[in-house]
Amino acid sequence: MANSSANGASALSLVNIAKHYGAVKALDDVSFELKKGEFLTMLGPSGSGKTTSLRVIAGFVAPTSGQLMIDGRDMTGVSPQKRNIGMMFQDYALFPHMSVADNVAYPLETRGVARAERRRRAMEMLEIVGLAHCAGRFPKQMSGGQQQRVALARALVFNPDIVLLDEPMAALDKKLRTQMQIEIMHITKQVGATVVSVTHDQEEALVMSDRIAIFKDGRLAQIGTPQDLYTHPKSEFVADFIGEANILRGQLRHDGALAVIEGPGWRASLPKSDPRVAASSASPSLVLRPERIHVNRADAVADAANGAEGVIVDKIYLGTEYRLIVRLADNAVIQLRSRDIATLAALNAADRVRLSWQPEDLVIIAA
Ligand code: ADP
Ligand code: MG
Numbered sequence: 119m120a121n122s123s124a125n126g127a128s129a130l131s132l133v134n135i136a137k138h139y140g141a142v143k144a145l146d147d148v149s150f151e152l153k154k155g156e157f158l159t160m161l162g163p164s165g166s167g168k169t170t171s172l173r174v175i176a177g178f179v180a181p182t183s184g185q186l187m188i189d190g191r192d193m194t195g196v197s198p199q200k201r202n203i204g205m206m207f208q209d210y211a212l213f214p215h216m217s218v219a220d221n222v223a224y225p226l227e228t229r230g231v232a233r234a235e236r237r238r239r240a241m242e243m244l245e246i247v248g249l250a251h252c253a254g255r256f257p258k259q260m261s262g263g264q265q266q267r268v269a270l271a272r273a274l275v276f277n278p279d280i281v282l283l284d285e286p287m288a289a290l291d292k293k294l295r296t297q298m299q300i301e302i303m304h305i306t307k308q309v310g311a312t313v314v315s316v317t318h319d320q321e322e323a324l325v326m327s328d329r330i331a332i333f334k335d336g337r338l339a340q341i342g343t344p345q346d347l348y349t350h351p352k353s354e355f356v357a358d359f360i361g362e363a364n365i366l367r368g369q370l371r372h373d374g375a376l377a378v379i380e381g382p383g384w385r386a387s388l389p390k391s392d393p394r395v396a397a398s399s400a401s402p403s404l405v406l407r408p409e410r411i412h413v414n415r416a417d418a419v420a421d422a423a424n425g426a427e428g429v430i431v432d433k434i435y436l437g438t439e440y441r442l443i444v445r446l447a448d449n450a451v452i453q454l455r456s457r458d459i460a461t462l463a464a465l466n467a468a469d470r471v472r473l474s475w476q477p478e479d480l481v482i483i484a485a
Contacts, residue, residue: 128151128152128153128154128187128190129152129153129154129155129156129188129189129279129280129312130151130152130175130186130187130188130189130279130280130312130314131150131151131152131185131186131187131188132148132149132150132151132171132174132175132184132185132186133149133184133185133186133187134147134148134149134183134184134185135147135148135149135171135174135181135183135184135185135186136148136181136182136183136184137167137170137174137179137181137182137336138182143335143336144167144170144336145167145170145171145174145181145336146167146335146336146337147184147337148167148171148184148336148337148338149184149338150331150338150341152280152312152314153312154310154312155307155310155311155312156312156313156328156329157303157306157307157312157313157315157326157327157328157329158313158314158315158327158328158329158330158331159314159315159316159317159322159323159326159327159329159330159331160172160314160315160316160317160330160331160333161317161318161320161323161330161331161332161333161359161360162318162332162333162334162339162359163318163333163334164318166333166334166335166336167333167335167336167337168284168316168318168333169284169316170336171314171316171333172282172284172314172316174186175203175280175282175314176198176201176203176205176282177193177196177197177198177201177203178198180194180195181194188201188202188279188280189279201279201280202276202278202279202280203278203279203280203281203282204225204272204273204274204276204278204280204281204282204311205273205281205282205283205284206266206269206270206272206273206281206282206283206284206286207282207283207284207285207286208284208285208286208288208289211257211269212257212265212268212269212272213257214256214257214258215256216256216257217253217254217255217256218244218249218252218253218254218255218256218257218260218268219237219240219241219244219253219254220240221257221268221272222240222243222244222268222271222272222275223236223237223239223240223275224272225272225275225276226239226240226275226276229276239275240253240271240275241253243271243274243275244268244271246271246274246305246308246309247267247268247270247271247301247305248267249264249267249268249271252264252268262289262290262294263290263294263297263298266286266287266290266298267298267301267305269286270286270302270305270306274305274306274309274311277309278311279312280312280313280314281306281311281312281313281314282313282314282315283302283313283314283315283316284315284316285316285317285318286298286302286315287299287317287319287322295322296325299322299325299326300325302326303325303326315327320359320360320361323344323360324344324360327344328343329341329342329343329344330342330343330344330347330360332347332355332356332359332360334355339352339353339355339356339359340352340353340356344360347360348360348361348407349481350481351363351405351481351483352483353483354403354405354483354485357405357481357483361407362407362408362453363405363406363407364405364406364407364408364411364452364453364454365403365404365405365406365483366381366384366403366404366406366450366452367381367401367402367403367404367485368380368381368384368386368401368402368403368404369381369400369401370395370398370399370400370401370402372390373387375389375390375391376388376389376390376423377389377390377392377395377398378423379398379402379404379480379482381446381448381450382446382447382448382450383426383427383428383446383447383448383450384425384426384427384446384447384450384473385422385423385424385425385426386404386423386424386475386477386480387423387424387477388477388480389477392477394480394482395482397482397484398482398484399484399485401485402482402483402484402485403482403483403485404480404481404482404483405480405481405482405483406452406475406479406480406481407479407481408441408453408454408455409454409455410475410476410479411452411454411456411473411474411475412456412458412473412474412475413442413444413454413456413458413461413462413465413471413472413473414461414471414472414473414474415461415464415465415469415471415472416469416470416471416472418472420472420474421474424474424475424476424477424480425472425473425474425475426444426446426452426472426473427446427447427470427471427472427473428444428445428446428447428452428470428471428473429444429445429468429469429470429471430442430443430444430465430466430467430468430469430471431443431444431445431451431467432467433462433465433466433467438457439455439456439457439459440455440456440457440459440462441453441454441455442454442455442456442462442465442471444471444473452473454473
């Protein structure tokens, strides 16, 4: 028989998946693929369809239409027990009456693995998550972070095809959460797991993921690497969801060899031949990242082709940098971050300033 994964089939593939609850389209034509060993995070506002996607993958929810493939095989109608999927959900607690080793070994027991082998594999997994010395303890004798790692070991111990994580860190405090994000990423990479995680925390998505899928209203707004989404967002929604974005709406015109996008008090210019110009519309949106905007005194000599004039509304000192809020001519507000402490120290609220940016830092959305 053909081994589909050897043929390069993806580890997981959603093909035109929809899930309707009456008039509510929880999922609407969602398609994406995952390679073996990839870590994907689904990110989006509350109600955008993340958990429903995860439940469709797990098999707890049957899609209204579409197809789900795991390792090249159609699993759309297959029951959850037969999917070989590991899960770590926020409300998927450890069994309190079982030792840590028995908790981790449990999925092997339900799969009919013999006792000695269960013990061996549970201990091996506890070793990987750094808790071999806690094998005989009970869950309540362990910290929140330790319990989390036991739950991860339990989700990985049977070598699942896919591991699903739904807001697994939501109950942990900020410091522990950051530490666990890095640990979970390393552990899942070490065992080669294919992971789909859900969060509404963009930092978590950026820290952990090979790729991020951004959901909006039951649809996939964009999928890509963190760098790709940050530098090439295809919509204002994505630009705003990954990192901070200043969005200016302007008009495009041609001026000799230049394409100029402008609005009241600001202008951005780039070579007419640039691919971003060809992809633009006549009334595009310009995305400017706060750390890519330079600030100068109003009397500074500046490049009029790429900049804006405005008035400082607020100047906030953040230790290693300033955050500056500047109002432009039409009341559009720009936020920027600057480490130019010397320039910033001399500027104050109500001062006029000249902002500038580099053509290569412009993100143009065809709106
Ligand atoms: P997220 O996890 O991104 O917050 P969900 O996938 O839980 O979003 O929900 C997506 C949409 O589907 C929401 O509008 C939600 O109210 C709706 N929904 C989810 N599950 C059900 C259900 N069992 N019955 C009815 N509506 C549901
Ligand atoms: Mg959810």
